[in-house]
Amino acid sequence: MDLRKKKITVHDMCLRDGMHAKRHQITINDMVKVSKAMDEAGIPMIEVTHGDGLGGASVNYGFPAARDEEYLTAVCKEMKNAKISALLLPGIGTVDHMKMAIDCGISTIRVATHCTEADVAEQHLTMARSIDNLDAVGFLMMAHMIDAEELVVQLKMMEDFGANCVYITDSAGYMLPDDVTSRISLARAELKPETELGFHGHHNMAMSVANSVAAVAAGANRIDASIAGLGAGAGNTPLEVFVAVCDRMGIETGIDSFKAMDIAEDLVIPMMDHMVRIDRDSLTLGYAGVYSSFLLFAKRSAKKYNLSTRDILVELGRRRTVGGQEDMIEDLALDMAKSQGTL
Amino acid sequence: MGNKIKAAIIGPGNIGTDLLIKAQRSELIEPVWMVGVDAQSSGLVRATQMGLKTTAEGVEGMLPTMREDGVQICFDATSASVHAENSQKVNEQGAVIIDLTPAAIGPFCVPPVNLVDAVTQKAMNVNMVTCGGQATIPLVAAVSRVQAVIYGEIVATVSSRSAGPGTRKNIDEFTRTTAKGIEVCGGAHTGKAIIIINPAEPPLIMRDTVHCLTKEDPDQKAITQSVHDMIQEVQAYVPGYTLKNGPVFDGKRVSIYMEVEGLGDFLPKYAGNLDIMTAAGLRTAEMYAEEILAGRFLPQAG
Numbered sequence: 001m002d003l004r005k006k007k008i009t010v011h012d013m014c015l016r017d018g019m020h021a022k023r024h025q026i027t028i029n030d031m032v033k034v035s036k037a038m039d040e041a042g043i044p045m046i047e048v049t050h051g052d053g054l055g056g057a058s059v060n061y062g063f064p065a066a067r068d069e070e071y072l073t074a075v076c077k078e079m080k081n082a083k084i085s086a087l088l089l090p091g092i093g094t095v096d097h098m099k100m101a102i103d104c105g106i107s108t109i110r111v112a113t114h115c116t117e118a119d120v121a122e123q124h125l126t127m128a129r130s131i132d133n134l135d136a137v138g139f140l141m142m143a144h145m146i147d148a149e150e151l152v153v154q155l156k157m158m159e160d161f162g163a164n165c166v167y168i169t170d171s172a173g174y175m176l177p178d179d180v181t182s183r184i185s186l187a188r189a190e191l192k193p194e195t196e197l198g199f200h201g202h203h204n205m206a207m208s209v210a211n212s213v214a215a216v217a218a219g220a221n222r223i224d225a226s227i228a229g230l231g232a233g234a235g236n237t238p239l240e241v242f243v244a245v246c247d248r249m250g251i252e253t254g255i256d257s258f259k260a261m262d263i264a265e266d267l268v269i270p271m272m273d274h275m276v277r278i279d280r281d282s283l284t285l286g287y288a289g290v291y292s293s294f295l296l297f298a299k300r301s302a303k304k305y306n307l308s309t310r311d312i313l314v315e316l317g318r319r320r321t322v323g324g325q326e327d328m329i330e331d332l333a334l335d336m337a338k339s340q341g342t343l
Numbered sequence: 344m345g346n347k348i349k350a351a352i353i354g355p356g357n358i359g360t361d362l363l364i365k366a367q368r369s370e371l372i373e374p375v376w377m378v379g380v381d382a383q384s385s386g387l388v389r390a391t392q393m394g395l396k397t398t399a400e401g402v403e404g405m406l407p408t409m410r411e412d413g414v415q416i417c418f419d420a421t422s423a424s425v426h427a428e429n430s431q432k433v434n435e436q437g438a439v440i441i442d443l444t445p446a447a448i449g450p451f452c453v454p455p456v457n458l459v460d461a462v463t464q465k466a467m468n469v470n471m472v473t474c475g476g477q478a479t480i481p482l483v484a485a486v487s488r489v490q491a492v493i494y495g496e497i498v499a500t501v502s503s504r505s506a507g508p509g510t511r512k513n514i515d516e517f518t519r520t521t522a523k524g525i526e527v528c529g530g531a532h533t534g535k536a537i538i539i540i541n542p543a544e545p546p547l548i549m550r551d552t553v554h555c556l557t558k559e560d561p562d563q564k565a566i567t568q569s570v571h572d573m574i575q576e577v578q579a580y581v582p583g584y585t586l587k588n589g590p591v592f593d594g595k596r597v598s599i600y601m602e603v604e605g606l607g608d609f610l611p612k613y614a615g616n617l618d619i620m621t622a623a624g625l626r627t628a629e630m631y632a633e634e635i636l637a638g639r640f641l642p643q644a645g
Contacts, residue, residue: 059556091518091539096515096519116542117540124515322540325539327498327500327600331600334588335587335588
């Protein structure tokens with residue numbers, strides 16, 4: 001496939017999706033240090049929020065090291081070229097959080113819902129669209145759970161509410177390149193030509209780079225990636241790898257590959273609490289189609305109740321749990337421990 | 344029928360219709376009016392068939408005769424945006440209004456926690472918080488009546504089929520109103536509410552998680568007892584209100600995992616979130632009816 005001269009926008013996730021892998025404990029100092037280095041490297045967009053979006057600070061998802069307001073204020077004022085985005089999940093955060101983030105200086109708000117529930121984003125996208133120069137993005141999570149036709153209905157709903165860009169999000173890292181191609185190409189054909197189209201991958205099945213290239217080939221122009229892959233599960237599409245592949249293919253990202261590699265090696269990998277990689281449990285997320293940020297919660301419950309993380313994850317997949325249902329994990333672990341007679 | 348208080352239901356949708364079916368079994372409430380805006384709507388047609396007076400002209404259509412029809416209690420099952428107007432109009436006709444929308448103009452009412460307060464204060468408008476609030480605030484209160492709760496958080500997971508267009512359009516009102524209810528009725532210093540909509544088929548039964556952070560180390564025995572007692576109180580009007588797991592104690596965290604199955608009157612059993620609203624609304628009306636019948640309270644305008 002010839003994608004030479006195709007221009008895309010790469011959006012970094014390591015300071016938002018990466019919060020999952022860091023149990024939301026990234027310090028303000030590290031946020032500023034990493035985001036400045038990314039700005040230097042020419043990364044055009046950087047997301048900074050609690051892993052579960054604005055208002056995610058909770059018992060259910062974890063209390064972060066600092067408030068979203070503190071992270072956003074600290075990072076926004078240091079950026080020379082990069083634009084900062086925040087994530088918002090209706091049902092967790094509200095338009096009040098969104099207004100706060102706008103006051104802190106974000107340029108993009110990304111409103112995320114489960115892939116079948118786009119209509120809960122109406123309030124937030126409508127408001128986002130009413131604000132001058134705010135980039136309003138709709139983000140459909142767990143997009144592997146429905147087919148391309150159903151997905152397009154939901155994407156169009158977000159477009160109607162006012163999103164100028166919509167995303168197909170492989171939250172479980174379940175999709176294979178053909179799954180991406182069919183969804184992105186139908187979406188590209190059906191959405192308004194001026195609506196941007198994005199893809200967000202996870203690396204649980206080692207497909208994230210190939211999936212992102214497939215997305216570009218099928219018509220996506222925004223790609224989420226994360227320096228060193230720092231993100232939930234086996235991480236996101238590793239940004240430095242994806243950018244290197246883009247260089248070789250002639251896809252234009254505007255990012256300095258060597259600088260991106262250096263940030264990964266020198267700044268982000270040393271920040272990791274555990275190596276974010278494909279192992280038995282993160283592979284199970286992709287294999288069973290489970291929301292990637294469930295990983296550490298399942299590991300903790302498995303340890304506490306003497307269960308196998310994989311068994312918990314497989315059962316969560318079987319029950320068709322969706323993003324945000326972290327509270328289900330301890331409840332399920334208790335059920336499993338009871339039925340095994342260990343509790 | 345002489346010993347029942349007459350009531351009107353505003354909003355013939357899923358909630359209003361389920362409420363109607365429940366109210367017809369009540370020994371204290373007699374539903375006499377169903378108010379809608381669309382004469383063709385199935386809810387209004389059904390209410391007519393069931394022998395109620397109906398109008399498709401909104402509250403205006405009932406106002407001229409509601410006094411002579413003896414309506415003393417109205418249920419508002421419409422939406423937050425029109426509630427204030429409905430409330431004012433029926434209050435002027437001397438009827439109490441029980442608000443099932445998240446408008447929250449009047450004081451919050453969660454029956455096993457503070458219903459008695461609302462009734463003894465003779466409030467002419469009471470608000471039923473939200474479905475998630477009705478399912479979880481009793482348990483926050485069960486912990487806070489034992490010891491100080493500095494933070495109460497609830498996660499309500501409902502099936503996609505049971506989340507109507509009103510909830511979806513105004514999802515922020517759900518999180519805000521529920522969080523406030525956790526503080527005001529639940530007794531937590533700070534409240535937080537999360538709602539998750541899950542499209543799995545067959546639809547999942549409403550599930551709720553309650554997390555409390557206590558100020559001092561939790562008194563495990565007293566909290567466990569209090570939680571079990573509270574569940575029994577809610578079961579009096581929602582039999583399918585079930586403790587799944589917990590209370591789990593982890594440091595100062597107390598977590599309770601619940602499932603709420605509805606009665607399946609008009610709404611399917613999985614929609615426990617809607618059932619607990621209609622059951623709580625009716626329970627509130629019955630308490631008012633008892634006061635009215637005993638001569639202790641006469642609802643009146645202004």
